[in-house]
Amino acid sequence: MTAAEERTFVATPAGSASLLQVENLSVRIAGLHILQGVSFEVAASGVTVLLGRNGVGKSTTLRAILGLTPRNGAATGSIRLGGGEILGKPTHALVKAGLGFVPEDRCVFAGLTVAENLRLAERTDTPDYDLVFGLFPELSKRAKQRAGSLSGGQQQMLSLGRVLLNPNKLLLIDEPTKGLAPKVVTEVAEALERAAQAVPVLLVEQNLAVVRRLAGDAVVIAAGQVAWTGPGEELLADPALTKSLLAVNAAGGH
Numbered sequence: 560m561t562a563a564e565e566r567t568f569v570a571t572p573a574g575s576a577s578l579l580q581v582e583n584l585s586v587r588i589a590g591l592h593i594l595q596g597v598s599f600e601v602a603a604s605g606v607t608v609l610l611g612r613n614g615v616g617k618s619t620t621l622r623a624i625l626g627l628t629p630r631n632g633a634a635t636g637s638i639r640l641g642g643g644e645i646l647g648k649p650t651h652a653l654v655k656a657g658l659g660f661v662p663e664d665r666c667v668f669a670g671l672t673v674a675e676n677l678r679l680a681e682r683t684d685t686p687d688y689d690l691v692f693g694l695f696p697e698l699s700k701r702a703k704q705r706a707g708s709l710s711g712g713q714q715q716m717l718s719l720g721r722v723l724l725n726p727n728k729l730l731l732i733d734e735p736t737k738g739l740a741p742k743v744v745t746e747v748a749e750a751l752e753r754a755a756q757a758v759p760v761l762l763v764e765q766n767l768a769v770v771r772r773l774a775g776d777a778v779v780i781a782a783g784q785v786a787w788t789g790p791g792e793e794l795l796a797d798p799a800l801t802k803s804l805l806a807v808n809a810a811g812g813h
């Protein structure tokens with residue numbers, strides 16, 4: 560893709576309220592029709608949360624947006640970022656155009672230090688260490704520590720920090736609080752809340768206490784399609800709806 564093409568597909572049309580529009584997205588992998596015409600929008604600010612029971616296709620949706628549908632699969636439909644079509648664009652071009660991805664498994668380099676992990680992620684001449692260390696002072700304190708010896712929460716912060724070093728139009732974050740102790744969940748949620756003031760986020764999150772704290776809009780996927788979309792507060796205020804869509808008790812937080 561040429562530089563001119565890259566600029567074209569991230570141009571934001573005047574008057575557009577949402578940053579990302581997913582329309583009629585279908586994903587088939589290894590013969591399974593996982594997403595069957597998913598449509599939703601991601602707001603140009605704050606956190607849009609993607610919810611659904613285990614295995615409905617939340618990570619598949621994030622990966623399709625990033626051009627990471629596996630080779631034994633195919634994604635069809637339309638995904639527009641800032642008004643330009645991005646479905647089918649290569650992942651490296653999408654990252655360069657400002658899609659930041661924080662995967663579920665964190666993927667830090669265990670044998671490298673925190674500083675080395677951050678250094679490796681630099682993609683510009685002016686990485687924003689002020690933002691990253693402002694959000695996560697722990698990363699500055701532990702710069703010389705090997706990433707493999709960090710706690711799960713600290714690794715999550717490193718994973719977020721790596722992405723936030725570079726300019727982003729939208730962050731795609733997959734279950735950042737999964738497997739973390741409750742106190743650490745709160746710390747990560749606080750950090751995400753602050754990060755979302757700098758850059759809009761599409762967040763996959765199962766912990767409803769975190770959703771309650773962060774969500775602007777919520778999008779619920781069920782049976783391969785969007786089953787509900789609206790303000791996160793509205794979803795969580797309706798225990799019967801939450802239970803039917805997510806099989807969890809909103810009052811209990813998770």
Ligand SMILES: Nc1ncnc2c1ncn2[C@@H]1O[C@H](COP(=O)(O)OP(=O)(O)OP(=O)(O)O)[C@@H](O)[C@H]1O
Nearest residue numbers: 588589593611612613614615616617618619620629
């Ligand atoms: N590479 C793949 N090969 C085969 N099946 C896959 C592949 N990736 C995902 N799937 C299947 O697609 C479905 C959706 O998976 P996905 O990870 O997107 O769900 P999810 O909603 O993120 O789940 P969870 O909440 O458990 O993380 C699952 O049934 C999963 O087994």
